Amino acid sequence: MTDTRIQPVSTIISAKWICPVRPHNKVLEDHSIIIDEDRIIDIIETKKVASLYQSNQHFQLHHHIVTPGLINAHTHAAMNLFRGFADDQPLDTWLNDFIWPLEKKWVTPDFVHDGTLIACAEMLKSGVTTFNEMYFYPEAASRAIKQSGMRANIGLFVMDYPSNYANDGEDYLMKGLEARDGWRDESLITSSLAPHAPYSISDKTLNQVLTYANQLNLTIHMHIHETENEISESLKQYQIRPIERLNRLGIISPQFMAVHAVYLNDEDLSTLSKESASVIHCPTSNLKLGSGIANIEALQKNHINICIGTDGSASNNKQDVLHDMQLASLLAKGMTKNPAILDAKISLDMVTINAAKALGLEDCIGSIEKGKFADLTVFNMDHLSTLPMFDPMSHLVYATTREEVSHVWVNGLLQYEEGHLTSIDIQSCKDIALRWQLKIKQNI
Amino acid sequence: MTDTRIQPVSTIISAKWICPVRPHNKVLEDHSIIIDEDRIIDIIETKKVASLYQSNQHFQLHHHIVTPGLINAHTHAAMNLFRGFADDQPLDTWLNDFIWPLEKKWVTPDFVHDGTLIACAEMLKSGVTTFNEMYFYPEAASRAIKQSGMRANIGLFVMDYPSNYANDGEDYLMKGLEARDGWRDESLITSSLAPHAPYSISDKTLNQVLTYANQLNLTIHMHIHETENEISESLKQYQIRPIERLNRLGIISPQFMAVHAVYLNDEDLSTLSKESASVIHCPTSNLKLGSGIANIEALQKNHINICIGTDGSASNNKQDVLHDMQLASLLAKGMTKNPAILDAKISLDMVTINAAKALGLEDCIGSIEKGKFADLTVFNMDHLSTLPMFDPMSHLVYATTREEVSHVWVNGLLQYEEGHLTSIDIQSCKDIALRWQLKIKQNI
Known part of the structure; x- marks a missing residue:
C-alpha cells in the first residue's frame, strides 16, 4: 500500500x-x-x-x-580591514613596508573579529557558504563566523616568528588548540592546522604540526611555492625545494592543502599527485602581487585536486570566489591557447566539490x-x-x-536574500569598516 | 568690479x-x-x-x-544576442561551426538594432558613455545608439567576403558610406572605416578604405595580429606580416586602431610606435578564445597608446570595460612579475583619455x-x-x-541613475533578448 x-x-x-x-x-x-x-x-x-x-x-x-x-578555499578574512591598503607595490615592499608593520600595529582580537565579520558579509553576498580561513587570533574569527551563520574551516595559525598573537611555534600551537576547544561543539566549524609557509617554520615546528594533525585528524593548510624566491631560499638553506622538504617530513598527504603552488617542477607535481594533496589556486592574488601564473594544465595532467581561493582582501581586493573561478578558467585558456580547458563544468567543480574534498567535507557539502x-x-x-x-x-x-x-x-537556513543578510547587519558592518579606516588613516 | x-x-x-x-x-x-x-x-x-x-x-x-x-574601445554590440552561445570552443570551431553560421542565419537590421540596444543598456549600467563599434548593418546600430543617448564611433564594416549585409568590398563601402549619411548630423555619433582584418580584405579594398579615410578624415578600426595563425597565413600569401603589409599600403597612422595586437615582434612594435597608432587590448576575449596574452610591457616601452575593449559578448561574455581594465592591469602584473606595472592611474587612463585620443576625440571627452x-x-x-x-x-x-x-x-544628460536608465526601458530590453533567445534556440 x-x-x-x-x-x-x-x-x-x-x-x-x-x-x-x-x-x-x-x-x-x-x-x-x-x-x-x-x-x-x-x-x-x-x-x-x-x-x-x-x-x-x-x-x-x-x-x-x-x-x-560556493566554497572559498583560501582567505585571511580579517584582512578585509586592509583592503586596498598597498596596491601597486612590489611583493617585498608590500609585505615589509606595509602589511607586516600594519599587522604589528593593528591586529588584535577586536580587529580579527570585526574584519572577519565584514568578510563573512561580503562572502555571503557573493554566494559563498563555506570558507577556509587562516589568520591570527582564530578564536576571535570564530566568534564572527558563528554570528554570520557561515560554515568555515578555521586554520590554527602557526609560524616561528613572533607576532602580537604569539611568540613562537609552540605558543601558536597551544593558542590554536585552545581556541579550537571553543568551537568544538559548533557543527558549522571545522579546524585545520595552518602553518604559514615553509620559509617561516622550522622542521621542529612542522613535526609538531604533523603530530597534532594526525592525533586530531585535521587537515593542513599552508602557503607553498608562491614565488621563485621562496624556492631558491629553500635550496640555499635546506638544499631541497620546499615541497621536497615537506614531503620528507611527512606533511604532504590527502589532508594537505597547498595554497598558491605557482612554481611546481615535475617532481613537485609528482609528489602532490602521489600523495593526493589538493592545490588552492589564487589567481587574482598571484597576478596582483606579481607572483606569476600557476600552471593549471600541469595540475590537471597530474590529476591533482584543484580548488580556488580569493586570498585576503589586501591582495585581491575582493572576497568573490565566483570571480576568481572565472579568472582561473580564462587564464588557463589564454596560457595554454586552448579555449576548451577548464570548461564551465570543471570550473564549477573547483569552487564546490573539489573544495569540499580538500576540506575533508566531501560527504557533507559541495554538491x-x-x-x-x-x-x-x-x-x-x-x-x-x-x-x-x-x-x-x-x-x-x-x-x-x-x-x-x-x-x-x-x-538549511536562508542567510541571504535579495540584498539582505539574515544574521549580519550590513549597515553596522559598513560602520565598523569606516571606524577602522579612520583609526588606521589617522596613524599612517 | x-x-x-x-x-x-x-x-x-x-x-x-x-x-x-x-x-x-x-x-x-x-x-x-x-x-x-x-x-x-x-x-x-x-x-x-x-x-x-x-x-x-x-x-x-x-x-x-x-x-x-568610461570608453569601450572595441565591441560588436549586436553580438549581445549571441552571448554565451559557444563557450569553451576552440577558435576555429567557434567561428566556423558557431558564429559564422549563426550570423548567416540571424543577422538582419532588426537583429543589429535589438542587439545594439541591449548592449547600450548594459554598457550604460556598467559606466560606459562611449563605445567604438564594428559590425554589420551600421545604420541599424545607429538607430539603437541614438535611442540610448550614448556617444559612439560607428565602424563602417568592410571585408571582401559576402554576408547577408553586403557582397564585396565595394558593396560594404558603399553601404557604409550611405549609412553614415544618416547620422552625419548627430552630435554624439562619429564614424570610422572598419576593415575586418588583414586576412579578410584584399589590398585593393584596403586602398579604397584608405582613400575614403583620408578624404573624409576618418579613423580606421581593424582587428590585427589576434592569433599566430593569422601571421603565418600572411607570410605564406604575402611573404610579409600583416602589419608590414598594412604599413606598406599606408594604413598605419595616428588614425589607426589596432585591435588585439596579441602577437607583435620588434618590427611590428616599432611600426605602430613610429606611426603613432593605438592598440585596443581586449584581454578577456584573447584569453577566452585561447588567442594568448598581449605584451603590454612591450607596448608601454614603445610608447604606444593603449586602450581597452570588451569585444563582443560572444567572446567575453560581458560589456563591462571596467572589468577588462582591471583584468588588463592584473594580467600585466602577473606576466611581468612586476606588481607596479599598469598601476591604477595608468589603468584608468586606458579606459578614458587614451581611448578618447584613439578615437580622435581627445579635445572633447576622456577627462x-x-x-x-x-x-x-x-x-x-x-x-x-x-x-x-x-x-x-x-x-x-x-x-x-x-x-x-x-x-x-x-x-550633460543623466542617462543612468541607481538602476534606472533614462532613454531605454530595461524590461523591454530583457523581453527583446528573450524573444531572440527563443527564436535562435528553436532553430539550433
Whole structure:
C-alpha cells in the first residue's frame, strides 16, 4: 500500500535550473530541492512536489540557477580591514613596508573579529557558504563566523616568528588548540592546522604540526611555492625545494592543502599527485602581487585536486570566489591557447566539490545530493547582463557575476536574500569598516 | 568690479572625490563639477559653489567617486544576442561551426538594432558613455545608439567576403558610406572605416578604405595580429606580416586602431610606435578564445597608446570595460612579475583619455576638464565590498565593480541613475533578448 500522506518539510526550493555538480555535467530543469532541517532530503521534478511535500517556506525561482554553496578555499578574512591598503607595490615592499608593520600595529582580537565579520558579509553576498580561513587570533574569527551563520574551516595559525598573537611555534600551537576547544561543539566549524609557509617554520615546528594533525585528524593548510624566491631560499638553506622538504617530513598527504603552488617542477607535481594533496589556486592574488601564473594544465595532467581561493582582501581586493573561478578558467585558456580547458563544468567543480574534498567535507557539502547539508547558492538570471542565455552552466561561469546572487542557504537556513543578510547587519558592518579606516588613516 | 551674480547652470555635481584623469594622478576631494548644457564649464571646491552657481539639478554625492565616462574601445554590440552561445570552443570551431553560421542565419537590421540596444543598456549600467563599434548593418546600430543617448564611433564594416549585409568590398563601402549619411548630423555619433582584418580584405579594398579615410578624415578600426595563425597565413600569401603589409599600403597612422595586437615582434612594435597608432587590448576575449596574452610591457616601452575593449559578448561574455581594465592591469602584473606595472592611474587612463585620443576625440571627452563634454561616471563607494577605502584611485581600479556604478551622464544628460536608465526601458530590453533567445534556440 502506498503512503499517500504529504510530508511537511522545512523548505522547498523550486527552480528553473539546478546544477547539482554531482552527477557531473547535469543541469536539472524544473526541479525542486526538498530541505528538512539542515539536510537536502530529496531532489525531484517540480510537478511532483505537491503530491509529496509541503512547506510554509516554498520558494518559486522561475529565472534562477541553484548551485551548491560556493566554497572559498583560501582567505585571511580579517584582512578585509586592509583592503586596498598597498596596491601597486612590489611583493617585498608590500609585505615589509606595509602589511607586516600594519599587522604589528593593528591586529588584535577586536580587529580579527570585526574584519572577519565584514568578510563573512561580503562572502555571503557573493554566494559563498563555506570558507577556509587562516589568520591570527582564530578564536576571535570564530566568534564572527558563528554570528554570520557561515560554515568555515578555521586554520590554527602557526609560524616561528613572533607576532602580537604569539611568540613562537609552540605558543601558536597551544593558542590554536585552545581556541579550537571553543568551537568544538559548533557543527558549522571545522579546524585545520595552518602553518604559514615553509620559509617561516622550522622542521621542529612542522613535526609538531604533523603530530597534532594526525592525533586530531585535521587537515593542513599552508602557503607553498608562491614565488621563485621562496624556492631558491629553500635550496640555499635546506638544499631541497620546499615541497621536497615537506614531503620528507611527512606533511604532504590527502589532508594537505597547498595554497598558491605557482612554481611546481615535475617532481613537485609528482609528489602532490602521489600523495593526493589538493592545490588552492589564487589567481587574482598571484597576478596582483606579481607572483606569476600557476600552471593549471600541469595540475590537471597530474590529476591533482584543484580548488580556488580569493586570498585576503589586501591582495585581491575582493572576497568573490565566483570571480576568481572565472579568472582561473580564462587564464588557463589564454596560457595554454586552448579555449576548451577548464570548461564551465570543471570550473564549477573547483569552487564546490573539489573544495569540499580538500576540506575533508566531501560527504557533507559541495554538491546538491540527497543527505548532504543544504548549502545552496541561487543566481537570478533575469538580468540585462545574463540575457539571452543558451547554456545555463556556461552562462554561470562566463557571464554571471555576484550581482546576480539572489539567495544563499547555509545548513538549511536562508542567510541571504535579495540584498539582505539574515544574521549580519550590513549597515553596522559598513560602520565598523569606516571606524577602522579612520583609526588606521589617522596613524599612517 | 566683481560680478556677484550667481550663474544658473544645468547641473551641479558635488562629489566626495573626483578623478579628473587630467591633470594626471590627481584626486580632487570635496569638489564640484559645473555643467551647462552639454559641457563642463567649471570644476571648483564645493564650498565655493553656492556663491557662484545654482541649479535645480544639484547632486550631493557624499560617498562617491566621479570619473570621466568610461570608453569601450572595441565591441560588436549586436553580438549581445549571441552571448554565451559557444563557450569553451576552440577558435576555429567557434567561428566556423558557431558564429559564422549563426550570423548567416540571424543577422538582419532588426537583429543589429535589438542587439545594439541591449548592449547600450548594459554598457550604460556598467559606466560606459562611449563605445567604438564594428559590425554589420551600421545604420541599424545607429538607430539603437541614438535611442540610448550614448556617444559612439560607428565602424563602417568592410571585408571582401559576402554576408547577408553586403557582397564585396565595394558593396560594404558603399553601404557604409550611405549609412553614415544618416547620422552625419548627430552630435554624439562619429564614424570610422572598419576593415575586418588583414586576412579578410584584399589590398585593393584596403586602398579604397584608405582613400575614403583620408578624404573624409576618418579613423580606421581593424582587428590585427589576434592569433599566430593569422601571421603565418600572411607570410605564406604575402611573404610579409600583416602589419608590414598594412604599413606598406599606408594604413598605419595616428588614425589607426589596432585591435588585439596579441602577437607583435620588434618590427611590428616599432611600426605602430613610429606611426603613432593605438592598440585596443581586449584581454578577456584573447584569453577566452585561447588567442594568448598581449605584451603590454612591450607596448608601454614603445610608447604606444593603449586602450581597452570588451569585444563582443560572444567572446567575453560581458560589456563591462571596467572589468577588462582591471583584468588588463592584473594580467600585466602577473606576466611581468612586476606588481607596479599598469598601476591604477595608468589603468584608468586606458579606459578614458587614451581611448578618447584613439578615437580622435581627445579635445572633447576622456577627462574632466573645463570645456569638455559632460560625460561622467559615478561610483558609490558606500558598499560593503568597497570599505574600508584608503586610496580612491586604486580602489576604483582593484576593488570596484560595475555594481557600484550609481550615475552616468552623457553629453550633460543623466542617462543612468541607481538602476534606472533614462532613454531605454530595461524590461523591454530583457523581453527583446528573450524573444531572440527563443527564436535562435528553436532553430539550433
